[in-house]
Amino acid sequence: MFTGSIVALITPMNQKGKLCRSSLKKLVDYHIKNQTKAIVSVGTTGESATLNQEEHINIVMFTLEIADNRIPIIAGTGANATEEAILLTKRFEKSGISGCLTVTPYYNKPTQEGLYQHFKAISENTELPQILYNVPSRTGCDLLPHTIARLSKFKNIIGIKEATGDLSRINKIKQLIKDDFLLISGDDVTALDFMQLGGHGVISVTANIAAKEMMQICNFALKNDFINARKINQKLILLHEALFIESNPMPIKWIAKKMGLIKYDTLRLPMTPIMQSTRLQLEKAVKYANL
Template sequence: MFKGSIVALITPMDEKGQICRSSLERLINYHIINKTKAIVSVGTTGESATLSQEEHVHVVMLTLELADKRIPIIAGTGANATTEAISLTKRFEKSGIAGCLTVTPYYNRPTQEGLYQHFKAIAENTELPQILYNVPSRTGCDLLPETVAKLAQFKNIIGIKEATGDLSRINKIKELVKSDFLLISGDDGTALDFMQLGGQGVISVTANIAAKEMMQICSYALKGDFIKARSINKRLVLLHEALFIEPNPIPIKWLAKKVGLIKNDTLRLPMTPILDSTRLQLEKAIQYANLKIL
């Protein structure tokens, strides 16, 4: 369940900024139909930064309810305070989620020892599988391979979402961990190269509107058929790039509305509506990708 194309799901909202149940159900069904391997609920793309903890828990539990055991759900449970990350993780004990995606603490820029102690404390307070999440461009700190190796010794720390875009990280981590430790890309643009170097999949933003294509790319890559994987990925290159012209999830929410997957592209401040110039680039990218949404 933790290999292949995993979607970093957007959190759909109505025009007043409240969670839109009908759009969320449509998104979940779309991913089940297109054989996405798992859903990450309320990660970065799911706007965890602008949801209260109660809303955060509500969205994860609603996603579980609507999925109805048809697809595994991974809960985003990261926080910049260790006690808060532990508290949020424990809210999902025995809930039915498949595991947790836990981002490195952001803003306070901990040392490598601080990062180790943070994830160690979480792992010791839950039996839920933990996937580390390293995204220095957003958090201001970098979880180095040597620290990952120390954390991989905990039985419930099962892998890492590596979103630096630095492909040299794969071999550095692989050399230090056991073969069953999961290496998952967090960067759509380099995900295929990541898998060719030994990664097992991607937690994808692009999959929000290209679920079938991302599933196919990962499926072919994991079988070693990189010719077919690259032929599909070639159509998505412009889309991978355009989705990050503005901060995620501004572009992906607008596109999801445009193709009819959600009713509104509502965002909460400080996220702001998409720029006209970005729309033009997204329209070109979606046309080039030639997607079959439904």
């Protein structure tokens, strides 16, 4: 369940900025139909940073309810305070959640030892599978290969979402870990190259609107058929890039509404509507991808 194309699901909101339940159901059904391997609920793309904890938990649990065991749900459970991350993780114990995606603590810039102790404490307080999440461009800290290797020794820390876009990281990590530790890309632009170098899948923003294509790319890649994987990926390359012209999830919510996958592209401040120039590039990319 933790390999292949996993979607970093957007959180659809109504005009008042509250969860749009009908749109969320439509999204979940869309991913089940197109054989996405799992859904990450309330991660970065799901706007975890602008939700309070009660909203965060309720959205994850409603996503789980809609899924109804048809697709695994991975809960975003990261926080910059270790105790908060533990409490959020424990909230999903025995809920039916398949695992947790836990981002490195943001803003307070911990040392490598601080990062190790943070994830160690979470691991020791839950039996849920844990996927580490490294995205230095957002958090201000970088989980380095030697620290990942130390953490990989914990039984329930099963992999990492590596979103640096630095392909040299893969071999550095692989040299230090066992083969069963999952390496998952968090960068759509380099995801296929990541898999060709030994990665196991991608937690994808692009999959929100190109679920079938991302599933096919990953399935071909996992079978070492990179010729066919690249044929599909080449059609999506402009989209991979356009979705990050402005801060995620601003572009993906706009284009998801444009494509009829959600009713509204409502964002919470400080996220704002995208510029007209970005809209034009997104429309061009979607047309190029033949979505």
